[in-house]
Amino acid sequence: MADRPSEVTAGRASNITAARPLNATAASLLGFLHDGPKTGWDLVVTAQERIGKFWSITTSQVYRELAAMERAGLVEAGEVGPRDRKPFALTDAGRAAFAEWIEREPGPENIRYPLLLTVAFGRHLPPGRLAEMLAVHRVAHERRLADYERAAECGADPYSSATLDFGIVYERAVLEWFDRVEDSLGP
Amino acid sequence: MADRPSEVTAGRASNITAARPLNATAASLLGFLHDGPKTGWDLVVTAQERIGKFWSITTSQVYRELAAMERAGLVEAGEVGPRDRKPFALTDAGRAAFAEWIEREPGPENIRYPLLLTVAFGRHLPPGRLAEMLAVHRVAHERRLADYERAAECGADPYSSATLDFGIVYERAVLEWFDRVEDSLGP
DNA sequence: CATATCATGTAAGAGGTTACATGATTAC
DNA sequence: GTAATCATGTAACCTCTTACATGATATG
Numbered sequence: 001m002a003d004r005p006s007e008v009t010a011g012r013a014s015n016i017t018a019a020r021p022l023n024a025t026a027a028s029l030l031g032f033l034h035d036g037p038k039t040g041w042d043l044v045v046t047a048q049e050r051i052g053k054f055w056s057i058t059t060s061q062v063y064r065e066l067a068a069m070e071r072a073g074l075v076e077a078g079e080v081g082p083r084d085r086k087p088f089a090l091t092d093a094g095r096a097a098f099a100e101w102i103e104r105e106p107g108p109e110n111i112r113y114p115l116l117l118t119v120a121f122g123r124h125l126p127p128g129r130l131a132e133m134l135a136v137h138r139v140a141h142e143r144r145l146a147d148y149e150r151a152a153e154c155g156a157d158p159y160s161s162a163t164l165d166f167g168i169v170y171e172r173a174v175l176e177w178f179d180r181v182e183d184s185l186g187p
Numbered sequence: 188m189a190d191r192p193s194e195v196t197a198g199r200a201s202n203i204t205a206a207r208p209l210n211a212t213a214a215s216l217l218g219f220l221h222d223g224p225k226t227g228w229d230l231v232v233t234a235q236e237r238i239g240k241f242w243s244i245t246t247s248q249v250y251r252e253l254a255a256m257e258r259a260g261l262v263e264a265g266e267v268g269p270r271d272r273k274p275f276a277l278t279d280a281g282r283a284a285f286a287e288w289i290e291r292e293p294g295p296e297n298i299r300y301p302l303l304l305t306v307a308f309g310r311h312l313p314p315g316r317l318a319e320m321l322a323v324h325r326v327a328h329e330r331r332l333a334d335y336e337r338a339a340e341c342g343a344d345p346y347s348s349a350t351l352d353f354g355i356v357y358e359r360a361v362l363e364w365f366d367r368v369e370d371s372l373g374p
Numbered sequence: 375c376a377t378a379t380c381a382t383g384t385a386a387g388a389g390g391t392t393a394c395a396t397g398a399t400t401a402c
Numbered sequence: 403g404t405a406a407t408c409a410t411g412t413a414a415c416c417t418c419t420t421a422c423a424t425g426a427t428a429t430g
Contacts (some may be wrong), residue, residue, distance in 0.1 A: 002275055116238070180356075184352075
């Protein structure tokens with residue numbers, strides 16, 4: 001285990017209090033805890049599987065939010081199990097905080113796609129280099145589409161299907177875009 | 188004008204040095220400066236117009252990155268004009284830093300769409316409420332698609348067209364998704 | 375002369391990433 | 403026994419957002 005936190009630079013805590021609305025990442029963790037207690041590790045894995053396509057979460061964040069939510073009384077640590085597994089369970093306050101979060105109007109999406117920046121400034125790049133970059137990203141999207149379509153074959157609950165479907169529709173659109181762009185910027 | 192920065196808490200400076208590669212936001216600003224000197228304000232407006240669809244930038248960031256890039260010698264302030272307009276021009280070092288940035292492999296995209304989180308946890312919401320939220324977002328996407336299509340009618344250089352085209356393809360895909368989701372989660 | 379817009383920025387901190395440290399247990 | 407993976411976390415830092423402060427100039 002790492003060093004004890006120094007008093008001076010102890011990791012800036014995530015800002016979770018009763019007064020402020022939850023951030024979406026913390027809320028998601030609470031969401032997953034509705035299915036029963038989970039450890040930080042479990043949550044990382046679950047989040048990656050279930051919302052990783054459109055909401056990336058790192059292990060650092062998970063442990064930080066869990067600690068903050070424990071301080072705020074939204075989750076409760078259970079008994080430490082084998083391999084230091086430390087399960088967290090939802091409290092009533094946590095359930096209430098989640099309910100409040102999910103009632104709120106979801107904010108606007110925000111896409112950050114560095115490749116599009118590169119394309120936007122494409123005139124500063126030899127055409128071949130740009131085509132190369134596009135090709136690299138195209139195969140990544142093809143692969144993802146294939147993964148999603150495979151996942152869609154084994155059915156799931158309607159909510160998971162809906163988000164998976166978003167991924168499929170999105171990836172198809174991006175691939176269509178690659179076709180068009182390779183025509184217009186290629187030769 | 189605001190208070191002078193205190194020595195203790197002076198705004199954390201953006202970390203731009205010759206040693207590290209530029210961040211994408213700073214690089215974009217340099218990209219726009221290839222068309223001639225611009226003030227912070229100009230850059231905010233230009234960025235919003237040209238890359239705002241897939242790379243949001245705030246005024247705070249612009250002024251901070253400009254200050255950092257000036258310290259690093261990547262841009263040079265010109266004479267202050269009317270209304271305190273302070274134009275910045277690209278230096279040779281800035282041109283070189285941009286060239287280096289755009290040669291790099293662009294990173295993966297990252298989409299964060301809170302609505303999808305809400306859908307993923309939709310079972311915790313009365314169906315009508317979820318439908319309401321979907322409807323709100325649908326009209327936002329319809330509006331954006333219309334804007335993009337209007338913009339596409341007045342042609343532009345191929346690189347701008349390509350990124351605009353991404354927006355169009357994306358918005359159409361999202362609308363298609365709304366159709367499907369309203370079917371599967373609606374009744 | 376009042377309001378809108380142009381224009382500059384600071385302060386504070388939330389949220390996210392990267393890199394690291396540590397050790398237990400399972401599978402080969 | 404050694405490598406992979408499970409599992410917990412800290413430290414450091416960057417990036418981005420929100421809220422605010424300040425004033426000049428154009429427009430009605």
